[in-house]
Amino acid sequence: MAAFRGVAQKTVVCVNRLEPSTSAETITDFLKSKGITVYTCFKVMPKGADEMNPPNFIGMRLCVPIAHADAILKTDLWPLGVTVRPWIFKKQYCLDSHCRLQQHGPVTLLTLLTFVAAVHMLLYFDILFSFKI
Helix, strand or coil: CCCCCCCCCEEEEEEEEECCCCCHHHHHHHHHHCCCCCCEEEEECCCCCCCCCCCCCEEEEEEEEHHHHHHHHCHHHCCCCCEEEECCCCCCCCCCCCCCHHHHCCCCHHHHHHHHHHHHHHHHHHHHHHCCC
């Protein structure tokens, strides 16, 4: 009988208010030294930051095993001033099978009916105001 293994659940967090020179490798190495596995770590620039408007701080999008979630969220793990919170995913509103709706929950009947009502209202006003009186 072949052995099998499960796939660990993951959690994604936002590590924020890091000095702009901080690299993803620095964060990954720091967490590994604390016994925390890092699946991915990406630098996140604040909105509006560019060469003309350099940021005062940056953030990181960090993916770790859910078993390490408590350790990641402890403030005493991080240097003073660093904030950590769960990552907020943008919702996707589509009915296409390629959307990742499982992550955000299924499209409810109420959401679908609200969308259909809005479309009907727009069509009604377009027809209403297209007649010349």
